[in-house]
Structure formats: C-alpha cells, structure tokens
Amino acid sequence: xxxxxxxxxxxxxxxxxxxxxxxxxxxxxxxxxxxxxxxxxxxxxxxxxxxxxxx
Numbered sequence: 001x002x003x004x005x006x007x008x009x010x011x012x013x014x015x016x017x018x019x020x021x022x023x024x025x026x027x028x029x030x031x032x033x034x035x036x037x038x039x040x041x042x043x044x045x046x047x048x049x050x051x052x053x054x055x
Contacts, residue, residue, distance in 0.1 A: 021046055 019031045021043040028043035035041050042050065 016041075023050075 017032050017035070019027050019029060020041070021028060021031050022041045023046040024043065026043060030044040030047075031041050034043070034047055038047075040047075
C-alpha cells in the first residue's frame with residue numbers, strides 16, 4: 001500500500017522538473033536550478049528580469 005503512494009508522489013515531483021519556465025514557457029536548463037535555489041520555476045533571463053523589474 002505504501003508503494004503506490006510513494007510512486008504517486010514520485011510522479012508528481014518528476015512532472016515538476018520539466019525545465020519549462022512559468023513566465024516565458026521556454027525550455028531551459030536553468031529552470032530546475034532556480035527551482036531548487038528559489039522555489040520558483042523561472043529561467044535565467046526571466047529571473048534577472050524579475051529582479052530588475054519586480055512588478
């Protein structure tokens with residue numbers, strides 16, 4: 001019974017690590033890195049843009 005619940009959570013975690021930015025919808029390697037560092041799924045360019053213009 002615990003194997004099915006563990007598998008369900010593992011599938012959810014892997015779906016989240018798809019390297020697609022939430023802002024520009026482009027695939028980039030830096031999305032996963034920023035997700036681990038900041039908790040947001042942003043590529044490098046969108047992160048810089050949000051840092052300079054936080055609105």
